[in-house]
Amino acid sequence: xSQDAVVVTNQLTKKYGEFTALDQLSLTLExxxxxxxxxxxxxxxxxxxxxxxxxxxxxxxxxxxxGADCVRDSxxxxxxxxxxxxxxxxxxxxxxxxxxxxxxAAFGIVRSARIKRIDEVMEITGATYMKDRFxxxxxxxxxxxxxxxxxxxxxxxxxxxxxxxxxxxxxxRIDMRLILLRLSEMGKTLIVTSHILPELSRICDHVxxxxxxxxRAFGTLEEIMRKVSQQRTIxxxxxxxxxxEQAAELVRKLVEPGVQVEVSPTESIVRFPxxxxxxxxxxxxxxxxxxxxxVSQFRELQADLEDTFLSITQATDPQxxxxxxxxxxxxxxxx
Amino acid sequence: MNNPIIQRELVGMLCTRKxxxxxxxxxxxxxLLVALRWPTDAKVDLSGAQAQEVFALxxxxxxxxxxxxxxxxxxxxxxxxxNRGTLALLLNSPLSPWxxxxxxxxxxxxxxxxxxxxxxxxxxxxxAMGGLSLWNQVLALYGILAILILQYTALGxxxxxxxxxxxAALRVTYGVILGLSxxxxxxxxxxxxxxxxxxxxxxMWLQSLSPISAIMELLGHGDASSxxxxxxxxxxxxxxxxxxxxxxxxxLATIARLQPLVFDRPRPQGIITDxxxxxxxLIRRLIFLVDPxxxxxxxxxxxxxxxxxxxxxxxxxxxxxxxxxxxxxxxASLGLTYTSTAGTLDWGVETIGGIMVILQVxxxxxxxxxxxxxxxxxxxxxxxxxLLQMTPLSTWQIVIGKLLSVVWTLALILVATLPGYVVMIxxxxxLSQQISYVLFSLGLTAVFALLLSAAVSSLFQRTAPATxxxxxxxxxxxxxxxxxxxxxxxxxxxxxxEAMLMFDPLAAALTVMDAPGFAQYHIVPMSWWLTGxxxxxxxxxxxxxxxxxxxxx
Numbered sequence: 103x104s105q106d107a108v109v110v111t112n113q114l115t116k117k118y119g120e121f122t123a124l125d126q127l128s129l130t131l132e133x134x135x136x137x138x139x140x141x142x143x144x145x146x147x148x149x150x151x152x153x154x155x156x157x158x159x160x161x162x163x164x165x166x167x168x169g170a171d172c173v174r175d176s177x178x179x180x181x182x183x184x185x186x187x188x189x190x191x192x193x194x195x196x197x198x199x200x201x202x203x204x205x206x207a208a209f210g211i212v213r214s215a216r217i218k219r220i221d222e223v224m225e226i227t228g229a230t231y232m233k234d235r236f237x238x239x240x241x242x243x244x245x246x247x248x249x250x251x252x253x254x255x256x257x258x259x260x261x262x263x264x265x266x267x268x269x270x271x272x273x274x275r276i277d278m279r280l281i282l283l284r285l286s287e288m289g290k291t292l293i294v295t296s297h298i299l300p301e302l303s304r305i306c307d308h309v310x311x312x313x314x315x316x317x318r319a320f321g322t323l324e325e326i327m328r329k330v331s332q333q334r335t336i337x338x339x340x341x342x343x344x345x346x347e348q349a350a351e352l353v354r355k356l357v358e359p360g361v362q363v364e365v366s367p368t369e370s371i372v373r374f375p376x377x378x379x380x381x382x383x384x385x386x387x388x389x390x391x392x393x394x395x396x397v398s399q400f401r402e403l404q405a406d407l408e409d410t411f412l413s414i415t416q417a418t419d420p421q422x423x424x425x426x427x428x429x430x431x432x433x434x435x436x437x
Numbered sequence: 438m439n440n441p442i443i444q445r446e447l448v449g450m451l452c453t454r455k456x457x458x459x460x461x462x463x464x465x466x467x468x469l470l471v472a473l474r475w476p477t478d479a480k481v482d483l484s485g486a487q488a489q490e491v492f493a494l495x496x497x498x499x500x501x502x503x504x505x506x507x508x509x510x511x512x513x514x515x516x517x518x519x520n521r522g523t524l525a526l527l528l529n530s531p532l533s534p535w536x537x538x539x540x541x542x543x544x545x546x547x548x549x550x551x552x553x554x555x556x557x558x559x560x561x562x563x564x565a566m567g568g569l570s571l572w573n574q575v576l577a578l579y580g581i582l583a584i585l586i587l588q589y590t591a592l593g594x595x596x597x598x599x600x601x602x603x604x605a606a607l608r609v610t611y612g613v614i615l616g617l618s619x620x621x622x623x624x625x626x627x628x629x630x631x632x633x634x635x636x637x638x639x640x641m642w643l644q645s646l647s648p649i650s651a652i653m654e655l656l657g658h659g660d661a662s663s664x665x666x667x668x669x670x671x672x673x674x675x676x677x678x679x680x681x682x683x684x685x686x687x688x689l690a691t692i693a694r695l696q697p698l699v700f701d702r703p704r705p706q707g708i709i710t711d712x713x714x715x716x717x718x719l720i721r722r723l724i725f726l727v728d729p730x731x732x733x734x735x736x737x738x739x740x741x742x743x744x745x746x747x748x749x750x751x752x753x754x755x756x757x758x759x760x761x762x763x764x765x766x767x768x769a770s771l772g773l774t775y776t777s778t779a780g781t782l783d784w785g786v787e788t789i790g791g792i793m794v795i796l797q798v799x800x801x802x803x804x805x806x807x808x809x810x811x812x813x814x815x816x817x818x819x820x821x822x823x824l825l826q827m828t829p830l831s832t833w834q835i836v837i838g839k840l841l842s843v844v845w846t847l848a849l850i851l852v853a854t855l856p857g858y859v860v861m862i863x864x865x866x867x868l869s870q871q872i873s874y875v876l877f878s879l880g881l882t883a884v885f886a887l888l889l890s891a892a893v894s895s896l897f898q899r900t901a902p903a904t905x906x907x908x909x910x911x912x913x914x915x916x917x918x919x920x921x922x923x924x925x926x927x928x929x930x931x932x933x934x935e936a937m938l939m940f941d942p943l944a945a946a947l948t949v950m951d952a953p954g955f956a957q958y959h960i961v962p963m964s965w966w967l968t969g970x971x972x973x974x975x976x977x978x979x980x981x982x983x984x985x986x987x988x989x990x
Contacts, residue, residue: 152990157826159989176989177829185827189820193750194602195729197707200749203735207742208828213735234732235707252824 106132108260108291109154114163116149116315123149125315126163131293131308133259136286138306139295140411146315147295148188151262154293155185167260181209184253188264190245192238198224198248199233202255209256216255223251227281243274250281261285262293267301279305303407311414318414327410335375336383338390339399343367349395356386373403440536442527446514446544456548463502463552467559470495488566493656494924495563496578499556500585500652501920504618505912506552507586509905511545511593512610513603515691517901520602525700534695538594538688546590553582577655581673585648588680589614591687598694603901604815608807611908615803621646645675646683727756743830743838751808751842759846763853769796770857786865790858791952794875797854798943801847801883802915806907808846809890811900812839813983818899822986832984840891847883851876871949874961878946885942885968886911888975895982915943922954935960942968 109131116124124146131137139147152158153165156176164171170178193201199220206216224230229247232240240248246266253261266282267275275298282305286292296302302309309326311319319326338353340346350365350372357363357376364373378386387400450456471491518524527537557579564575593610600606624640631637644650650672710721711732721728736745748756773789816822825835858876862869890907897903918941925934935958938944945964947955 155827157823157989173989180827180829183827185823187820187823189823191820191822191824193746193819193821196746196750197709197733200733204742204746204749205824205828207736207740207745208825208830210829213738217735232707234709234712239707 108133108168109137109166109293111150111154111165112163114150114153114165115161116146116153116158117161122315124153124160127312127315127317128163129310129317129320131291133291134286134289135308136282136292136294136306137308137310138302138407139293139310139312140299140302140407141312142415144314145312147312148264149315150312151185151264151293151295154179155183155262156180181256182258182260184256184258184261186249186253186261186263186266188268190249192245194238196237197234198229198237198240201237201248202251205252206255211256219255219257220251223254226254226284227251228277242269243271243277246270246274246278247281250285254285259289260291260293264295265297266294267296267298275301299407299411309407309410311411313415319410323407326414327407333375333377335373335403337399337401337403338372338397339401340370340372341396341398343370345395346370346372348393349390349397352390352393352395353386356389440532440540440543442532442537442540443544443547446541447547450510450544450548456551459506459548460551460555463499464555464558466502467495467498467556468562470498471559471562486568488563488568489657490924491566492560492563492569492574493658494920495556495559496652496656497923498920499553499578499582500648501912501916502552503549503582503586503589504614504648505909507549507589508593508610508614509607509909510549511541511590512597512600512606513901514541514545515594515597515695516600516603516606519598519699525697528695528697528699534692537695538692541594542590542688545594546587549586549590550583553579553586574655577673578652581648581651581655581676584677584680584684588684588687591684591691595687595691595694598691598699603899604807604811604904607901607904607908612803612807615799618647618649619799622649642675642679645672646679648676651676725757726760729757741834741838741841743825743835744841745838747812747839747842759849763849766800766850766853767856770854771860774857774860786861786868787951787956788953790861790872790875790950791947791955793854793857794879794943794946794950794952797851797879798882798915798946800850801879801886802908802911804850805843805847805883805886806890806893806904806911808843809887810894810904810907812843812891813895813979813986814897814900814903815894817897817986826987832980832987835987836980836983840887843887843891847887851879851883871951874949875946878942878949878961878965881965881968881972882915882942882946885972885975888972888979889914892975892978892982895979895986915941917941918944925954931957934958939964939967 107130109129111127111129114124114127115122123144127146127150139150141147149158153160154167154172156172156179159173164173166172167179168182170182172179193204196204202220202223203216206220211219221230224233227247227250229244229251232244232248235244237245237248250261250263250266253263263282267278270278279301282292282294286305294302294306303323307322309319309321309323310317311326338349340349346365346367350363353363353372353374354361357374357378361374361376365371366373376383387397390397390400515524518527528534532540560575560579563569564571569575592613593606596610596613597606600609621643625637625644628637628640654670654672708730709732710718710728710730713721718728721730733749736742770793773793811818813822816825830838855876858872862872889910893907893910894900894903897906918937921929921934921937922944925931929937938948938955938958939960942964944955944958945961945968948958948960948964
């Protein structure tokens with residue numbers, strides 16, 4: 103295990119009666135990294151997070167944060183982790199500053215230091231302008247900022263954020279991304295769950311993909327994509343759709359037998375997956391040009407986190423995409 | 438049943454366990470009451486006195502049951518729809534506000550009429566005992582109670598349409614009902630028999646807003662304010678008129694609120710007094726004394742942060758309202774004592790003391806559940822509990838902080854009534870020990886009410902059911918034994934009444950005060966032990982449940 107390992111889980115398992123919410127999860131995350139936790143609802147993400155922050159007890163296995171056991175040293179873990187659940191936890195009739203002051207006092211920060219710290223965290227999260235607003239009257243994006251400010255009050259080395267970008271508008275998502283990157287630069291280790299995969303791919307340097315309580319893939323984004331994307335998708339763009347069927351016919355002849363060639367006349371595009379080498383693809387392109395079909399572009403589609411997720415989950419779950427689309431607010435184990 | 442709301446409301450509620458309880462429990466209780474008093478020998482009671490006694494108890498029991506149960510359902514129905522977002526969907530449907538309102542009214546009304554319907558066999562048994570008038574007593578009682586249900590349902594729906602949370606709606610509804618049924622009796626107590634013309638008439642009509650006067654007259658007990666031969670009949674008729682008029686008012690006001698514009702509200706901008714001009718700050722200071730919009734200072738080093746948080750985030754019970762309530766309490770207690778000493782009323786110190794005790798316990802019963810029943814359930818409902826769990830605060834700190842936030846408020850209110858007792862001791866120094874016992878009883882009642890409400894709160898995930906449960910339990914404990922007291926020396930013997938009064942902290946204070954009708958019962962200190970024991974049990978439940986909630990799942 104690395105000296106810099108901050109979050110470590112070993113064979114972590116959680117069962118609710120007969121139902122296994124989490125099945126032998128083992129992973130290690132080093133200081134300053136951002137881990138994206140991905141999975142459909144019921145995959146075990148929230149269960150993992152609850153064990154890490156000391157709100158759930160594992161059936162077997164261990165989890166530790168900065169050397170503190172999440173079960174035995176739960177008091178210590180509270181000071182090491184800043185946790186933002188998927189629900190905000192609003193109090194009526196309280197202004198943002200009072201709200202943060204309460205949590206600061208609950209963490210035992212002395213008054214003078216607390217006043218300074220509240221100003222700092224509001225500045226980091228861009229929440230200073232809303233200090234006198236009532237918490238219950240904030241918009242969703244504002245609440246997420248205040249939520250992060252709350253997690254930062256006691257200056258924890260690890261931040262666990264459950265769905266921080268959920269329900270945010272595009273501008274708020276960009277702001278949230280910048281805040282998270284800034285926290286990473288400050289040396290914080292972040293664990294972030296989200297259903298918005300393009301967003302995660304922009305901030306996370308590590309990704310853990312889970313389905314049915316099992317860890318299906320874990321590593322840097324590049325490592326996972328390399329492992330998954332052995333098959334590439336090629337797109338052939340024609341100048342006009344008239345000869346698109348001829349182009350598709352020629353591609354079917356030249357690529358592997360049985361490959362599904364997709365034809366899109368409206369876009370004048372022929373799209374197909376292949377495992378052919380660069381040389382073989384060069385030959386294919388030459389044949390298409392020779393046939394005078396009006397090829398304007400021949401390109402490889404870049405696999406993204408969404409494709410990677412689908413590739414991994416399709417092996418274990420027949421309809422993961424539907425679940426992902428249906429994902430409302432958060433993951434969560436059946437209780 | 439073409440209105441889809443009636444189907445959803447009524448069928449939805451009828452399919453629940455509470456519906457079964459609402460039908461079964463009152464039916465069993467009333468059947469038991471009649472069965473206990475059913476003649477066991479072959480003699481016929483030609484005077485009908487026994488039937489009258491049983492019918493009186495039955496009538497008061499039914500009234501108490503309805504006052505307890507009815508508000509809980511209409512008070513939460515609209516506000517819940519509003520918060521879940523389904524009211525917006527209904528208002529955007531082709532259903533008119535009238536259809537929505539009458540759908541809800543009919544659904545809730547049909548449900549809350551169940552206890553009344555289920556009590557009919559017991560009423561029929563009373564009638565079969567002989568000596569009762571079908572039209573003037575049995576049917577008149579049912580008519581009054583049916584109108585009462587309609588009025589309280591319309592009131593509950595109105596409050597529900599104006600409130601922001603279900604528990605706030607419950608608090609306001611129960612508060613208004615307490616005011617309508619008890620406080621309206623007060624002015625006529627003082628003004629009857631005086632030659633003050635229209636003022637006395639207004640007080641008389643005000644008294645008729647309370648169903649207690651109407652029911653007392655129907656059951657042959659005069660009216661609530663009668664003294665000696667002074668009793669003005671006609672309370673049932675006046676009650677019917679006032680109830681129907683107010684019901685129509687509540688209906689129209691609620692329908693007027695059921696418009697899409699009800700959602701057209703800006704987010705609060707968080708205007709703060711410190712940023713206003715000096716003049717405005719001064720005016721606000723004069724109006725509020727403790728300005729709720731001032732910028733508050735940071736929580737002190739040795740202060741329990743949970744207690745401060747509770748004070749700050751509570752709408753009901755915030756400082757400016759509490760100060761007003763304390764002032765009203767102080768003035769009321771002094772006023773009562775003054776009327777006694779000035780000879781305006783020849784009631785005696787014991788009667789005045791009894792009234793003060795009843796008013797104080799009413800305040801405790803009204804205020805405590807509304808402050809304490811959301812202590813834990815409110816955190817769980819809002820998602821704040823998960824955040825509290827993540828702080829280093831111990832279970833004990835959380836419990837102490839939450840309890841202290843209510844203790845201070847209750848202590849302020851109780852202390853505010855002390856001047857009245859001080860005047861009493863000044864008039865009759867021999868009362869000093871007796872009054873100290875009364876104050877101890879009241880303090881114990883407040884502690885019990887607080888711990889019971891907080892323990893109930895720790896057992897629920899939502900505040901609304903916790904509030905209803907806390908109110909119901911407290912009202913049953915404080916007013917249930919009084920039903921036995923009302924049948925003293927006739928339906929129930931001295932021993933039975935004394936045994937039942939032991940469980941009632943209100944009765945303990947009244948017996949210590951030697952209030953009329955209570956002086957002959959000796960329930961102290963046993964009653965104190967019982968209340969103290971129950972308080973300890975509630976504290977154990979509260980601590981154990983809070984500790985369990987702070988543990989990992």
